[in-house]
Amino acid sequence: MKGIGTSSGIALGKVLIYEEPKITVEENKAKDIDREIARLNKAIGRAVEEIQQLYVRTLENVGEDEAEIFNAHKMMAEDPEFIEGVKSKIRDEKVTAEWAVKQVAEEYISIFENIEDEYLRERALDLKDVSQRLLRILLGIESMDLSILKEECIIVAEDLTPSDTAQMNKDMILGIVTELGGTTSHTSIIARSLEIPAIAGVEDIIGTVKNGDIIIIDGSKGTITLEPSKKDIEAYKTKKKEQEDFRFKLQEMRGKGSISKDGTKVEIAANIGNHRDLNSVIENDGEGVGLFRTEFLYMDNNRLPTEEEQFKAYRFVAEGLEGKPVIIRTLDVGGDKDIPYMNLPKEMNPFLGYRAIRLCLDRTDIFKTQLRALLRASAFGNIKIMFPMISNIEEVRLAKRQLEEAKEELTKENIEFNPNIEVGIMVEIPAVAIHSDIFAKEIDFFSIGTNDLIQYTVAVDRGNQHISNLYNQYHPSVLKLIKMTIENGHKEGIWVGMCGEAAGDEKLIPLLLAMGLDEFSMNPSSMLKARYIIKNTSKEEIEPMLDKILSLPTAEDVERFIDENIVK
């Protein structure tokens, strides 16, 4: 079977199918009241145990703040009023424990939801979670919790949600195969950052395999071997060994500059989505952060982050990098990234809709808070600001005006910041790439966001697996836009980076180097390999091939040309 390889590496292991259990409860009279009470007590004990395990695991793997939610869950599961309420219902109405749990939980949920308070609405969600857990236990539905896996396995699922992946015990997960998603979907991005081989877009894999089946997956090729033969397993072992040797070779790249064979120096930086990712930047010897996504600050809570909370996160990264640059992207929400409490309208075409800078220029309260936090943090390190989803010059000017206002406010308040902070834009809409000679006069740098640039150039929803074959980073039109942007930036004396997936693509790195790209920003785990490629590539050797490559008719031709003449 075949899908889209989204995180490289190979794995051999047992299948574990991960599915959300479906829970339905019917109103049933209880035959034995005491038995129902005993069932309830036992279920509560079990629920508390599960929650405790989640707490400990999250504390160890993620952090105290994230683990705190499970403390709240535990208090709810053990709540005397709640438990008494359920017991009274069982006794008074002579119903089953599950029906009583459902009714009482729903009463509280509606109380919480009806109080005008964001915090309580959030607790309503927690209570839903806790009551689902109790119901699941009472009904004897097997839970599947990715954080308490007992043996190593390859996860097979329709797709994984951020909360699934946050709980994942990565030491037990050998690989991930999903029916939905593509290279840039959430699961794929997480898999790459955890260095777990992954394949997405595999139609009906759930119907094809069963729990315990042994399979081999190859995250580079996107292939899945069902019922592997002895020969397949031997081949797997040989390949695994080779990959480990190569990993060792990459470690030797640490501490060496990213300089091509013929002496062109570039910068290899990291894309991160959380201040805690700083460690992986340092471990993989990043020369900076080329994209710090700030959405996590808005998604981790059920309210907008305060200026102080943002300031701390930005400052943490800026200080941790000790003077190396960090490009922080302002809020890029909307499209596929929803923030429930913001009540963003559902749109027919979210990727073409109210999102990112469009939303920020409309909600200047949210935007200004973020800009103030960024400026304040700029006093503590080498921070640059980047605006996403720019489509015209007016937006650049409006965004910069907001930044100037924030600077004036801070000056009045005697708060320190870097007055010369660099400001750049993402080049992810073709309109900007085409007009980049003019945009370059307004800002300090470009960062090409290839994920969206490809999607907008070829008009392909990158999450839609039916047309994922049309989404292709070797499309000559995309490459032309990239080259045009780099050249226009350089003409105006500004530097040009790239923070999309293409920047870490081993086949494209030599091309991008030859086009003159100054900064390559990618998943931290790809950085050493990228440096290895840069060091083994001669810019002068590739340059003369560029015209030829860009005149090739199809993406397939481009990829083949690279395979035959460059990567070899």
Add this chain to the structure above:
Amino acid sequence: MYKEEVILKNKTGLHARPASLFVREAAKFSSDIKVIKDNKEYNAKSIMGILSMGAGKGDAITIQADGSDAEEAIESLVKLINDKFNEKE
């Protein structure tokens, strides 16, 4: 029976972290402890009760305890509120 009226001075009132700190503190005592707001009684050891009370900054609440350690319970819960739950900012 002991009781004392206090005004919530911390930023979030009896919500979020303060609510759980309050309930956890109350659970340390064997006495029966209630919180009274607007003539309604809530179980101080129940996070759901305390949360559904919806007490915010500036609200006055009465804490009432009945039992062998009632006096200490009141003292420690009032202190927690007056220390603003050691909230930052």
